Amino acid sequence: GEDVEQSLFLSVREGDSSVINCTYTDSSSTYLYWYKQEPGAGLQLLTYIFSNMDMKQDQRLTVLLNKKDKHLSLRIADTQTGDSAIYFCAESAARGATNKLIFGTGTLLAVQP
Amino acid sequence: DSGVTQTPKHLITATGQRVTLRCSPRSGDLSVYWYQQSLDQGLQFLIQYYNGEERAKGNILERFSAQQFPDLHSELNLSSLELGDSALYFCASSVGPMGGAGDSPLHFGNGTRLTVT
Numbered sequence: 507g508e509d510v511e512q513s514l515f516l517s518v519r520e521g522d523s524s525v526i527n528c529t530y531t532d533s534s535s536t537y538l539y540w541y542k543q544e545p546g547a548g549l550q551l552l553t554y555i556f557s558n559m560d561m562k563q564d565q566r567l568t569v570l571l572n573k574k575d576k577h578l579s580l581r582i583a584d585t586q587t588g589d590s591a592i593y594f595c596a597e598s599a600a601r602g603a604t605n606k607l608i609f610g611t612g613t614l615l616a617v618q619p
Numbered sequence: 620d621s622g623v624t625q626t627p628k629h630l631i632t633a634t635g636q637r638v639t640l641r642c643s644p645r646s647g648d649l650s651v652y653w654y655q656q657s658l659d660q661g662l663q664f665l666i667q668y669y670n671g672e673e674r675a676k677g678n679i680l681e682r683f684s685a686q687q688f689p690d691l692h693s694e695l696n697l698s699s700l701e702l703g704d705s706a707l708y709f710c711a712s713s714v715g716p717m718g719g720a721g722d723s724p725l726h727f728g729n730g731t732r733l734t735v736t
């Protein structure tokens with residue numbers, strides 16, 4: 507079946523690194539995404555990685571993909587209070603005429619000053 | 620700002636009623652997606668339209684329907700509302716029909732919060 511799992515909550519201190527983890531089940535996933543949702547707002551695309559890549563770095567964000575273990579992580583360096591939000595990972599796989607995007611349950615990141 | 624506009628932001632209505640949620644996609648995007656976000660179900664895909672035609676269906680109830688108009692805006696109609704329909708409803712758009720592929724990511728609106736009393 508298709509399932510994406512994340513831990514529910516992560517608390518870090520300002521300036522530390524945050525690592526948010528995600529596991530998925532669909533081995534045919536082609537792209538994996540990280541979205542950020544701030545209170546009262548929609549999902550903001552942060553970054554994505556193609557399934558044949560192991561790592562992608564984008565400023566303070568580093569995405570690591572272990573395709574064998576179906577494990578995805580998002581590392582935020584020098585975490586700031588403005589990074590406090592819910593982070594969703596999502597896997598994407600072609601399904602006929604469309605792409606199916608399956609979202610995880612979201613991880614609430616709380617950054618303590 | 621994602622460029623996706625949803626109205627209204629908040630909607631409070633009673634059980635049994637019918638409501639319409641509206642979405643304008645980003646300029647140039649031809650695909651529109653509707654998602655429901657609730658505490659117990661997470662983010663669930665409802666339906667996708669591409670250039671006016673239904674493209675894919677997810678966990679959309681028969682009481683719900685949607686359409687995409689020639690100007691590409693979309694409406695989601697929810698009828699015979701139940702308490703359990705209370706949720707955040709998001710619209711997203713992408714350039715092509717295969718939204719979710721790396722070069723055609725989904726861009727989300729800020730959602731409509733529906734409260735059914």
